[in-house]
Amino acid sequence: MLPIIFIHNRNSDYLPISLWKARQSNPYSEIILIGDGQNAHFSALVKHIHKGRYSVAANNFANKFKNFSTNPSHFELICLQRWMILEEYLKANQIENCLYIDSDVLLFDDIQSDAERFSKYGMTVAGISGHSNFISGTDTLSSFCKFIESAYSDQNSINQLEEKYKIFKQTHPAGGISDMTFFTEFRTANPGKVCDISEPMEGKMFDITITYTKDCKEENGLKSLTWKDKRPFTRNKAGQEIEMRSLHFQGASKKYMLQMANIQDFTFRCLLHINKFIIIIQKIWNKLIGK
Secondary structure: OOOEEEEOOOOOOOHHHHHHHHHHHOOOOOEEEEEOHHHHHHHHOOEEEEHHHHOHHHHHHHOOOOOOEOOOHHHHHHHHHHHHHHHHHHHHOOOOEEEEEOOOEEEOOOOHHHHHHOOOOOEEEEOOEOOEEEEEOOHHHHHHHHHHHHOOOOHHHHHHHHHHHHHHHOOOOOOEOOHHHHHHHHHHHOOOOEEEOOOOEOOEEOOOOOOOOOOEOEEOOEEOOEEEOOEEEEEEOOOOEEEEOEEEOOHHHHHHHHHHHOOOOHHHHHHHHHHHHHHHHHHHHHHHOOO
């Protein structure tokens, strides 16, 4: 069965929602959280791996990284490093195929049939983001990591990134060079290796983000959804029904995760409250030690 892998730094109130939903919707898959000491308590729910064990390439890359974004440097850095951590983990454990998802993505059904549909591609994106990335063999992922590393390899490469950022700022008030930049460029340079799973296929698609409604009907700024057997469906502008295999709650839309996860389980509710208490303790501790 295809393993489902999350990579998450520290702790968040929404993290147990996505972990639980992945576990609930894919009961036969191994759910893996590559994290740190602040989320190690989720080992009771999923397999927890400390990212430090698989961060050789990521740490080396940190010494070369320069931030060309309005987002904080540490945020853009980990967004790039995660692909190197994932590659290192998969190779060290001889895992060829997996689904990587961000921790603000909810899965609503078993993803094995989806993996088969995308198996001829090396990786997947949803729009320009890798937040729902089916890895089929590690070759394409390895090429992508090298593609990122080469962009920071010398001063000439850095100058090219700086020039791209200057052009980007002319039309964008926020953001900059990110892993989405590299996904877009890598896909262009490697046609046929990366599949956009936000495009409807066989009446199904993976979400770009819940607030992206360009091709779907809208309700209160979100995709208009109907529910069948606790699975979400939307309609495109032509009125055709599309099954949403996932929902992505980017940024402020994370506040809708708990509602749309629709998890009716006493143990889950206990976990949510326990994790909120742990977050408070962690914040106090981090403040005391100046972290």
